[in-house]
Amino acid sequence: MSAVFDRINSLLRPVPTWVVYSVLLLPVPYLLYLAQTGALGAEPIKTLEHELGIIALQLLVAGLCVTPLREYVGINLMKFRRALGVLAFTYVALHLTVWVVLDMSLLWSQMWADIWKRPYITVGMAGFIALLPLAITSNNQSVRKMGAGAWRKLHKLTYLAVLLGGVHFLWLVKGIQIEPLLYMGAILALLGLRVAKAISKWAKRVA
Numbered sequence: 001m002s003a004v005f006d007r008i009n010s011l012l013r014p015v016p017t018w019v020v021y022s023v024l025l026l027p028v029p030y031l032l033y034l035a036q037t038g039a040l041g042a043e044p045i046k047t048l049e050h051e052l053g054i055i056a057l058q059l060l061v062a063g064l065c066v067t068p069l070r071e072y073v074g075i076n077l078m079k080f081r082r083a084l085g086v087l088a089f090t091y092v093a094l095h096l097t098v099w100v101v102l103d104m105s106l107l108w109s110q111m112w113a114d115i116w117k118r119p120y121i122t123v124g125m126a127g128f129i130a131l132l133p134l135a136i137t138s139n140n141q142s143v144r145k146m147g148a149g150a151w152r153k154l155h156k157l158t159y160l161a162v163l164l165g166g167v168h169f170l171w172l173v174k175g176i177q178i179e180p181l182l183y184m185g186a187i188l189a190l191l192g193l194r195v196a197k198a199i200s201k202w203a204k205r206v207a
Contacts, residue, residue, distance in 0.1 A: 005074040012077065020083045027055055028094065049098040056091035057169060057183055059084050060162040064190040082138055085158065089135040092128055092165075120171035127164035130157045159194070162187055 031051055034040050040047040063084040069075045104111050114121050134155055136142070143151045166187040169180040 002074060009074075009076050012075075017080060017083045020080050021087065024059070024083075024087050025090070027051075045098065045102045049095060049103060052091050052095040052098060053169070056088050056095055057162075057165045059088035059091060060158070060165055061183065061186055061190070063088060063158065064162060064187070068190065068193050085134060085155075086138050089131045089138075092131060096128055120168055123164050123171065124168035127161045127168060130161040130164060134158060134161070159191055163191065 031040075031048055035044045035048050038044065040051075063081055066077045066081045066084070069077060100106065100111065104114075115125055116122065134157055137146065137151065137154060146154070166180070166184040170184055173180055
C-alpha cells in the first residue's frame with residue numbers, strides 16, 4: 001500500500017498550485033451560469049448562496065485533512081494547504097456577498113438585526129471574521145515578518161473557523177438532516193485527532 005501512496009505523491013509533486021486554484025474556482029462561473037439560465041430552481045439566490053457555502057465548508061474540511069493524510073496515510077498535500085485555505089476564504093466571501101447584495105439587497109439595518117437575532121447568522125459571521133486574519137497573512141511576506149512560529153499559532157484560527165462553519169450549517173437547516181451532521185462529524189473527528197496528538201505530546205513531556 002505504501003507503494004501506492006508513494007506513486008500518488010510522485011504524481012502530485014510536479015503539480016503547481018495554480019492548477020489547484022484554477023480547477024477549484026471552476027464552480028463559480030458554472031454556478032453563475034446556472035443562476036442566469038434558471039437552472040437553480042425556484043429560489044436561485046438561496047441556492048447559489050447555499051452552494052457557495054457548501055464548497056467553502058468542503059474546502060475547510062479538506063484543509064483539515066492535509067496533516068492527518070500525511071501523518072497517518074503518507075499522502076503529502078502540504079504544498080496545497082495554503083491554496084485550500086485561500087480558496088475556502090474566497091468561497092466564504094462569495095457566500096457572504098450573495099447574502100449581502102442579492103439576498104438582503106444591501107439593507108444594512110435589516111442585516112445587522114438578523115446578525116444579532118439569528119444564531120446561525122451570528123455564528124457564520126464569526127467564522128468569516130476568524131478567517132479574515134488568515135486570508136490577509138496567507139503569503140510568504142507575512143510568514144517572514146511574523147516568524148514561522150507566530151504565523152503557525154495565528155493560523156490555528158482555522159480550527160475555530162471550520163468549527164463555526166459546521167455549527168452555522170447545522171443551525172441553518174430546519175430539523176435534523178444527515179448532510180450537516182456528516183460535515184460536523186468529520187470536523188469533530190479531524191479536530192479530535194489534533195487534540196489526541198496534543199494530549200499525547202503533553203503526556204510524554206510530563207512522564
